Every structure is written in structure tokens, then in C-alpha cells.
Amino acid sequence: MAIRCRKCGREAAIMMRQHRLALCDEHYLEWFVEQTERTIRMFRMFDRSERVLVAVSGGKDSLSLWDVLLRLGYQADGLYIGLGIDGGIRYSDQSYEKCMRFVEERWPEARLIVVDIQEVYGETIPEVAARTTRGRDKPCAVCGLVKRYVMNRVAYEGGYAALATGHNLDDEVAVLFGNVMNWQAGYMARQGPVLPASRPGFARKVKPFCRFYERETAAYALLRGIDYIYDECPYAEGSTSIAYKEWLAKLEEERPGTKLRFYLGFLKAKEEGLIAFRTDEAELHACEKCGQPTSAPGICAFCRLWERRRPARVIPNPVRISGS
Ligand code: SF4
Ligand SMILES: [Zn+2]
Numbered sequence: 001m002a003i004r005c006r007k008c009g010r011e012a013a014i015m016m017r018q019h020r021l022a023l024c025d026e027h028y029l030e031w032f033v034e035q036t037e038r039t040i041r042m043f044r045m046f047d048r049s050e051r052v053l054v055a056v057s058g059g060k061d062s063l064s065l066w067d068v069l070l071r072l073g074y075q076a077d078g079l080y081i082g083l084g085i086d087g088g089i090r091y092s093d094q095s096y097e098k099c100m101r102f103v104e105e106r107w108p109e110a111r112l113i114v115v116d117i118q119e120v121y122g123e124t125i126p127e128v129a130a131r132t133t134r135g136r137d138k139p140c141a142v143c144g145l146v147k148r149y150v151m152n153r154v155a156y157e158g159g160y161a162a163l164a165t166g167h168n169l170d171d172e173v174a175v176l177f178g179n180v181m182n183w184q185a186g187y188m189a190r191q192g193p194v195l196p197a198s199r200p201g202f203a204r205k206v207k208p209f210c211r212f213y214e215r216e217t218a219a220y221a222l223l224r225g226i227d228y229i230y231d232e233c234p235y236a237e238g239s240t241s242i243a244y245k246e247w248l249a250k251l252e253e254e255r256p257g258t259k260l261r262f263y264l265g266f267l268k269a270k271e272e273g274l275i276a277f278r279t280d281e282a283e284l285h286a287c288e289k290c291g292q293p294t295s296a297p298g299i300c301a302f303c304r305l306w307e308r309r310r311p312a313r314v315i316p317n318p319v320r321i322s323g324s
């Protein structure tokens with residue numbers, strides 16, 4: 001027997017076992033948008049008078065997030081970072097094309113900021129990673145550092161109230177699980193739907209999709225007809241977080257709602273002071289080269305990456321805007 005939509009009785013497009021809720025396509029899209037708004041309010045992320053920067057990768061989560069925020073009437077600009085990753089599938093080119101198509105076909109009035117790492121700093125992520133110790137085997141650590149730096153800098157210098165990323169519940173739970181497994185108290189202290197801009201130079205970071213399962217964001221993208229990149233970054237293969245996700249999926253399969261309870265329980269316990277973390281904040285100073293806050297002596301870790309290269313064209317505001 002077909003499962004019916006709880007609201008209209010039509011055939012359901014999705015069944016969310018953890019909420020015991022089945023919805024048709026139309027009511028699912030409505031529910032998804034309402035739930036995003038609820039999360040934004042629940043965690044006081046931003047309001048309609050403020051400008052938000054959405055980090056977009058061409059994937060389902062980030063494009064769906066940008067789509068929902070624009071539908072809700074938020075002042076949301078997109079930020080795409082060109083990493084220069086090919087991996088035999090033209091990964092970065094494809095990602096860029098999806099972001100551009102999203103803007104051109106759906107939201108032509110939206111503003112997409114593009115920072116191409118090779119164009120601005122002279123090397124792609126795999127190139128810069130290959131000549132560093134931390135990136136020799138896999139470029140992820142270098143890539144993460146570069147992305148965090150660029151996102152923060154563009155959000156902060158662009159005067160955005162918040163930088164929004166498309167992290168979903170599965171992402172957050174995998175990170176939390178990893179942090180618990182390794183007792184990374186410092187990371188746990190900083191994990192949550194909102195990371196305040198605690199000190200000058202840092203942008204506020206928010207995750208409006210943190211209560212959605214990955215299949216829910218995928219369903220939204222699919223039902224909305226958003227054309228996104230299906231391939232994962234080729235370097236993601238074999239990562240610990242993917243292994244954690246697989247184990248957690250088994251738990252969820254047997255006990256629907258496990259992931260949501262684990263994450264929300266953690267947030268609640270933190271809020272109620274049941275888990276206290278020492279948050280010793282390192283002394284910060286302005287990087288001698290780029291001016292961004294850093295705890296490293298002299299220049300920041302990002303600038304150090306490009307040091308051995310002939311001086312890159314460090315452009316004060318390394319930003320290209322779509323349509324300009
Ligand atoms: S998986 Fe790809 S995009 Fe993600 S951090 Fe690694 S290199 Fe960067
Ligand atoms: Zn319905």
C-alpha cells in the first residue's frame with residue numbers, strides 16, 4: 001500500500017522515519033523551507049536586514065541552502081572557491097559550471113563571488129599541497145586551511161553578518177563522533193550551528209541545514225530540479241569521515257533518529273553546562289603579510305603556504321564577481 005502524505009493524502013514522495021512523517025513533493029518542499037527558517041530563528045543565525053554569504057561548492061547541500069535562503073527573502077550572496085582539482089573528472093570545472101548555471105538559470109539577480117586560487121595565488125590546491133609536508137599524501141589539510149581562510153576573509157572584509165555553509169546533520173554527526181572518539185575537547189567546544197565572531201577579523205559562521213539528514217537535502221535538490229555535481233571530490237575517498245558516516249548509517253537504520261538525538265543532545269548538554277570545555281584562547285596578532293588574525297609568530301599559516309613560491313599576486317581583495 002502506498003504511503004500517503006500527512007497533509008493532503010496524495011502519494012508521499014518521502015518518508016522521514018525519524019519524524020514519523022511522510023509528505024508529497026509539494027508539501028515536502030514547503031516543510032523543508034519552513035524547517036530551515038525555524039533553524040535560523042532557533043539559533044538566532046541572522047535576519048532579513050543582514051547580508052549573508054553562502055559558501056557554494058556546486059553540491060546539493062550548498063546550492064539548496066542558497067536556493068532556500070533566496071526563496072525566504074534573505075539577502076544571500078554566494079561564494080565559490082576554485083580549488084583547481086581535476087582528479088580525472090574535471091571536479092573543480094564541473095563544480096564551477098553548476099554554480100554558474102544555478103545563478104544564470106534560477107537566480108540571475110543573485111551575486112556570486114568567485115575566488116580562483118590558482119588565478120589569485122599562482123597554484124592549484126593539489127600543486128601547493130604537493131610541496132608541503134602536511135599535504136604530501138593528501139591535499140585535504142591544505143585545502144581546508146585555504147578554504148577557511150578565503151571564506152573568512154571574504155565574509156569579514158565584505159561586511160557580511162554571517163558566513164553560511166551547507167553542512168547537514170550527517171556531516172555534523174560524523175564530525176562530533178570523530179571528536180568524541182578522539183576526545184578533541186577544543187573542537188567540541190567550537191562545534192555547533194553558530195560559531196560567533198568572537199574576535200576582530202573573524203566572521204560569524206552558521207549552518208542552517210544542521211538539523212537535516214543528507215537524504216533530506218538531496219530530496220530537496222531533486223524535487224526542486226537543482227542541477228548539482230553528484231561526484232564527491234576525488235580526494236574525499238577513503239576519508240575517516242566517510243567511514244564514520246557508514247557506521248552511523250547502520251545505527252540509524254536500526255534506530256531511526258539516532259543521529260538527530262546524538263547531535264541535539266550534545267547541543268543541549270553543552271548549553272546546560274553539563275559538558276564544560278576549557279576554551280583557552282590563544283593570543284592573536286595580525287599576520288605581517290595579510291593582516292588576518294593568527295596565533296602563529298610572524299605570518300599566518302595561509303601566507304606561509306605560499307612563501308616558497310615566487311611572490312604571488314596577493315591582491316588586497318581577491319574577488320571576482322559574476323556578471324562584472
Ligand atoms: S576532499 Fe577535496 S574538497 Fe574536500 S578538503 Fe579534501 S581536497 Fe578539499
Ligand atoms: Zn501533500
Ligand SMILES: [Zn+2]
Nearest residue numbers: 287290300303
Ligand atoms: Zn597571512
